[in-house]
Amino acid sequence: MSIRFSDLERHQDAVASQVESALLKTTTEVQRAIDEVLVLTDVLSSLVYIKPDFTESDFNRVTEIYGSKHPAVLSLQLAPNGVVTYVSNPEANRSAIGHDLLSGESSSTSARLARDTHTKISVGPVPLIQGGQAMITRDPIFSENGEFWGFATILIDLNTFVKQHVSEVELASIAIRSVSEDGKPGEVFIGNPDVFKNDHVEYPVNFGDRRWIFGATDTLIPEVSNFIISSGFLALVALICAFVFASSYKLITSRTILEETVDLRTQSLQDALEELSSQNRKRNQLLGMVAHELRTPLSAIGMMCDQHNDQEWRNARQQVARNVRDIIYTLDDMRLLVNPNLVRPIRFEQFNITLFNEAIATSVASIVAATGMSYKQFDATPAAMNDLLLETDIYRTRVALTNVIRNACLHSQGSFVSMVSRVHLEQGGGLYLDWLIADDGVGIAGDNLERMFEPGERGDTRADGTGLGLYISKTWIEEIGGAVEYRLRKTGGSEFLVRIPLTFASSIEPKSSGDDSSADRANALLSKLNVLMVEDEAVLRMLGQKLLEKIVNTVEIAEDGQVALTRFNTSYDLVLTDYFMPNITGVELARELRNQGYKGVIIGVTAATMGDQKNEMLTAGVDYVISKPLTRKAFTEAIVGLAAQGRFDSCDEALHG
Amino acid sequence: MNTEPEIIVVVDDPQYQQFFLDSLQMRCNISFCASVSVASDLIDLIHPDILIVDLDLTGDIGLSVIAELRHNSASKEAFCIVVSSSTEKLDYTNAIAAGANTLLIKPFSEDQLTSVIESYISQTSNFK
Numbered sequence: 182m183s184i185r186f187s188d189l190e191r192h193q194d195a196v197a198s199q200v201e202s203a204l205l206k207t208t209t210e211v212q213r214a215i216d217e218v219l220v221l222t223d224v225l226s227s228l229v230y231i232k233p234d235f236t237e238s239d240f241n242r243v244t245e246i247y248g249s250k251h252p253a254v255l256s257l258q259l260a261p262n263g264v265v266t267y268v269s270n271p272e273a274n275r276s277a278i279g280h281d282l283l284s285g286e287s288s289s290t291s292a293r294l295a296r297d298t299h300t301k302i303s304v305g306p307v308p309l310i311q312g313g314q315a316m317i318t319r320d321p322i323f324s325e326n327g328e329f330w331g332f333a334t335i336l337i338d339l340n341t342f343v344k345q346h347v348s349e350v351e352l353a354s355i356a357i358r359s360v361s362e363d364g365k366p367g368e369v370f371i372g373n374p375d376v377f378k379n380d381h382v383e384y385p386v387n388f389g390d391r392r393w394i395f396g397a398t399d400t401l402i403p404e405v406s407n408f409i410i411s412s413g414f415l416a417l418v419a420l421i422c423a424f425v426f427a428s429s430y431k432l433i434t435s436r437t438i439l440e441e442t443v444d445l446r447t448q449s450l451q452d453a454l455e456e457l458s459s460q461n462r463k464r465n466q467l468l469g470m471v472a473h474e475l476r477t478p479l480s481a482i483g484m485m486c487d488q489h490n491d492q493e494w495r496n497a498r499q500q501v502a503r504n505v506r507d508i509i510y511t512l513d514d515m516r517l518l519v520n521p522n523l524v525r526p527i528r529f530e531q532f533n534i535t536l537f538n539e540a541i542a543t544s545v546a547s548i549v550a551a552t553g554m555s556y557k558q559f560d561a562t563p564a565a566m567n568d569l570l571l572e573t574d575i576y577r578t579r580v581a582l583t584n585v586i587r588n589a590c591l592h593s594q595g596s597f598v599s600m601v602s603r604v605h606l607e608q609g610g611g612l613y614l615d616w617l618i619a620d621d622g623v624g625i626a627g628d629n630l631e632r633m634f635e636p637g638e639r640g641d642t643r644a645d646g647t648g649l650g651l652y653i654s655k656t657w658i659e660e661i662g663g664a665v666e667y668r669l670r671k672t673g674g675s676e677f678l679v680r681i682p683l684t685f686a687s688s689i690e691p692k693s694s695g696d697d698s699s700a701d702r703a704n705a706l707l708s709k710l711n712v713l714m715v716e717d718e719a720v721l722r723m724l725g726q727k728l729l730e731k732i733v734n735t736v737e738i739a740e741d742g743q744v745a746l747t748r749f750n751t752s753y754d755l756v757l758t759d760y761f762m763p764n765i766t767g768v769e770l771a772r773e774l775r776n777q778g779y780k781g782v783i784i785g786v787t788a789a790t791m792g793d794q795k796n797e798m799l800t801a802g803v804d805y806v807i808s809k810p811l812t813r814k815a816f817t818e819a820i821v822g823l824a825a826q827g828r829f830d831s832c833d834e835a836l837h838g
Numbered sequence: 839m840n841t842e843p844e845i846i847v848v849v850d851d852p853q854y855q856q857f858f859l860d861s862l863q864m865r866c867n868i869s870f871c872a873s874v875s876v877a878s879d880l881i882d883l884i885h886p887d888i889l890i891v892d893l894d895l896t897g898d899i900g901l902s903v904i905a906e907l908r909h910n911s912a913s914k915e916a917f918c919i920v921v922s923s924s925t926e927k928l929d930y931t932n933a934i935a936a937g938a939n940t941l942l943i944k945p946f947s948e949d950q951l952t953s954v955i956e957s958y959i960s961q962t963s964n965f966k
Binding site for chain 1 (some may be wrong): 842846850852855856859862864865866867869870871872876879880883884885912
């Protein structure tokens with residue numbers, strides 16, 4: 182009996198694919214086991230959460246229950262404030278007690294990283310004094326109010342762990358190597374390093390944040406083949422045997438297939454569950470940070486509301502307004518993060534550089550005061566520029582600058598922050614407006630430098646924050662043709678550059694009497710208007726009514742879209758409607774009014790400054806959309822703008838007629 | 839970004855400020871200020887490559903102000919152009935001694951200004 186070469190090739194392929202599938206199965210099993218054992222740090226964290234006043238015997242009970250199920254676990258430890266205080270197997274691990282993880286030479290870097298990034302960090306393999314090697318995973322624990330509590334640590338005996346989950350036969354042809362942080366192949370710590378040098382298949386396994394590569398060689402293929410060739414006749418015997426056992430074999434295979442299917446399904450369900458719980462953790466982390474960001478300005482507002490006399494309250498009003506704006510910024514940031522597809526529409530507005538810089542100083546005053554930084558700003562643009570109106574997306578530019586200054590105050594650990602506005606020239610005369618923000622802090626270096634503009638990135642900082650500031654600043658400024666850049670200062674500290682194209686406003690209105698007369702015209706028009714205001718929020722309705730009563734002829738109010746429709750008649754020159762309302766929304770109301778043939782002006786008011794809501798309203802027949810909060814300035818600007826488009830001509834005529 | 843020359847112009851006449859802005863056609867960052875005290879702060883922050891000082895600033899300032907601005911470690915390496923309408927004030931030897939690298943007597947043309955700056959830039963390896 183002879184075997185043709187093509188048969189041999191086919192056979193080699195089959196063996197290779199067997200090696201591959203065996204390795205896949207092994208790595209899947211190892212991955213599951215790793216994930217299972219690493220959960221033990223969560224078990225320890227939950228002890229701290231559930232029973233903050235836990236005793237040593239509580240700790241011992243927990244570690245006995247869980248430790249006994251995992252023979253590879255050398256030690257479980259809790260380190261309040263970074264000092265190892267509770268250890269399982271105290272006989273073997275007594276020397277660890279009292280070790281300060283945050284100051285110890287070998288452990289401090291990873292411990293600090295774990296604390297500052299709020300993530301589990303694994304280290305290893307590290308050699309053990311008693312022989313062998315171990316993996317160490319540290320999980321930072323934070324108390325409910327976000328304060329750092331300490332670490333839960335797990336020490337795993339690598340050799341025991343691998344032996345437990347990889348059979349001895351497999352171990353002979355398998356090697357495991359680590360992957361360094363920059364993705365390069367690391368040292369082979371289990372098995373023969375030659376495996377990776379020859380033909381082999383590999384699969385990755387994650388040990389927490391570390392990556393291992395399992396390699397399996399298929400060098401045994403030729404030996405197997407030779408055996409088969411030389412023992413060709415045995416194959417015949419085997420064939421007969423196979424025939425005899427055919428029926429039982431069929432049963433066995435169908436059962437194996439069924440088992441494998443169940444295994445696969447279970448695995449994919451487990452994967453999904455783990456993915457979900459990791460996402461949950463991330464979400465909780467973000468919510469925690471956002472809650473903190475919102476609490477700070479809100480508690481400041483609360484304190485200001487307690488001011489006793491009128492004068493104090495008047496002084497506090499500006500601060501209240503500033504805090505409210507900070508909260509609105511944070512909420513906008515959140516919306517952007519939750520749905521990155523929401524792109525803030527670009528809206529160019531006119532501005533004056535001096536006034537704009539003053540507004541920045543006001544915006545950052547509270548954070549400057551709170552952090553004790555000294556803050557200076559300079560306008561180094563040519564003097565003539567102060568008499569000119571420039572044009573940009575003011576909101577984006579302001580957010581970017583306040584974010585950068587805020588960041589410097591919170592994270593630089595320096596003593597001063599300075600901002601200079603000046604001009605940047607491009608070859609041939611292209612003009613840009615630059616803001617240079619400098620501090621004398623520690624600067625940003627290494628890995629943090631590359632990641633600083635990524636969402637959710639907080640660098641090596643202990644301060645609070647959502648880590649969104651720089652990401653949003655850069656994205657928004659780039660969207661209006663500018664740039665946000667970073668460099669280290671020659672004398673130490675950081676330097677951020679926010680650069681926008683310098684655009685002069687197309688129509689420069691003289692600041693002289695012409696301005697007054699146009700303001701007079703606007704006031705005259707406003708004082709003639711009869712307005713129907715539709716707002717479901719009682720407080721906003723009351724505030725809006727008070728505001729409008731001062732500047733327009735009559736204001737009537739409707740509690741929602743349904744009421745507005747029943748109350749509506751064509752004597753209104755203007756309908757001012759909210760977007761979100763029960764029963765009938767602002768969009769539906771506008772559409773219905775237009776269907777009924779209403780020709781007057783409809784202005785929409787929405788809290789959602791981003792996304793499609795504005796477009797949705799405009800499509801439904803709304804003339805103009807104002808972002809909440811409704812202010813006198815925003816309302817007047819809207820009316821003046823619409824009057825310039827001739828939208829009030831008919832009502833003017835009617836009034837004159 | 840490191841290859842953008844930083845220029846600080848200490849000139850309080852808005853027309854001359856505009857003249858400087860209009861004359862320069864190369865890639866650079868240009869900061870203006872109208873007083874010596876602000877100039878000191880800007881020098882600290884910006885570390886200028888080129889410092890242009892007008893001796894006709896309001897207030898009777900003499901060449902000593904050049905020495906004062908040059909005393910700052912952040913401007914020691916800067917190329918310093920001193921401008922003035924008065925040849926008396928701008929005695930060549932004294933100006934150089936005070937720390938000026940070159941002088942321009944008003945009125946000077948755009949070409950004069952740019953040739954002085956561009957010849958300095960082309961000699962300096964930082965901006966290539």
